[in-house]
Amino acid sequence: MSLFLANSSDPVSHIVDKPIAGLKFGDINIMLSMVTVIGTALVLVLLLMRAASGSKTGPASMGNRRYLPSSSFSGIIEVMVVYLRDEMLIPVMGARLTARYLSYLLSLFFFILLLNIVGLIPFVDVHYAVYQVTGAPFAGVTESNTAALFGGAATASISVTGALAMISFLVVQVQGFRELGIGGWLEHLCGGRELVRGSIFLWLVIPIIFVVELGGIFVKPAALAIRLFANMVAGHTLLLTLLGFGAMAAKAGLGTLSVSGITLVSGIGAILITFLEVFVALLQAFIFMFLTAVFISLMAHEEHAEGHEAHDDAASGHGDSHGHHAAAAHS
């Protein structure tokens, strides 16, 4: 058993979500990512409540300092909120939609961000290390379950990212019905008002557009889920592969010097990749939130008619950059 790979014979086995050994709710296996999601949510709520209490305007006795955040953590959260709101969401969605969906989008961003960051902290490996030192029970623990109670990359589970994408899907569709109505929503699926009320020859393309748009409704949230899931799995696989080189060299029977050298080099590589993964954690949280904002804005009246370019780009999985530019141009 490798300490780094926490009872897994390969990196992917380490990353995939597993049931917690001996923990069940009726017949339902309690998965590690369930606990991680719940625990991370609690931590997120506590952290953000602390930030919010530091962001409140203080009593008048503090003078002008009452308008400043009382802690640097509050200041960091405020900077992120202001940047996302003023520089990213308002240019894409407009002030009205931003005000309506800001709470949801910020919650989505910070929730995914913290899940991504928690996934970078080797809680599972720490569990196994502690168990090995203390001699804690490994009875019933196999490679298909885990002895850890918390940790792992929850966003490397398609069940977790799929759930978040499903919520985005519901929010986008509710926005569509709310803004456009049933008729407008159907017009949107048929290529927009200009096409539906245009020349009769243009109607020939409506069935094709309808199929594409109908597919796009489901492809967009699927792309959100798969993008986040794939990025997290890829990053963690790379990281764990690098970390596993030392153990693999030892198992291959190489000399101590060789094993040490390989471990050192791969460890340095893993540290560098970890820095990259911190950035990826932030980037993927942002992309998920931002594309959701783009999809919502496409369901608004003002962007509806001209929004198909960004829509198609985003739905085809190239929305990270193209969707941004198109949506920003629309706004």
Place this chain on the structure above:
Amino acid sequence: MLIASADPLAFDPFTFITTMVVFVVVFVVLGVGVWPKILKGLNERDAKILHEIESAEAAREAAMAKQKEFELKLAAALEESDRMLREARASAVRVGDELRAKNESELAERARRASDEIENARRTAVAELEAHASSLAIAIAGRILEREISPTDQKRLVEQSLASMNASRT
């Protein structure tokens, strides 16, 4: 060794539902207890900054108006002082001219008086000298002639002397 033994695409519906429920709860809690507070704090700070900027702008405009007013007053004061200075100079020149003219007239008057007095004194002195000279001439002539000269002779001699003196002067 690195061949994956687990399916990373394995889907667990309970994890899916748990995540949805947890996120909705997180969204509600944050939407009620966190984002409004942070946004309210940000808005109040924005309002405060905006108010301070507007106040500073108003104060700057008021200060600029005051400065303009002071500059106008200063310019008026400078103009007034220049005018006063010019008037004072003109007045001083005028007074100087008057004093000079007065002094000159007084000096001229004094010179004229002095000249008159000198002329009078000269005339008096000349008259006295003539009288004395005539007396002295008579006395000398009497001694020479050793006799008394009568008043008629005396008068005649004086007149002759004066005539000769006048003739010699011319």
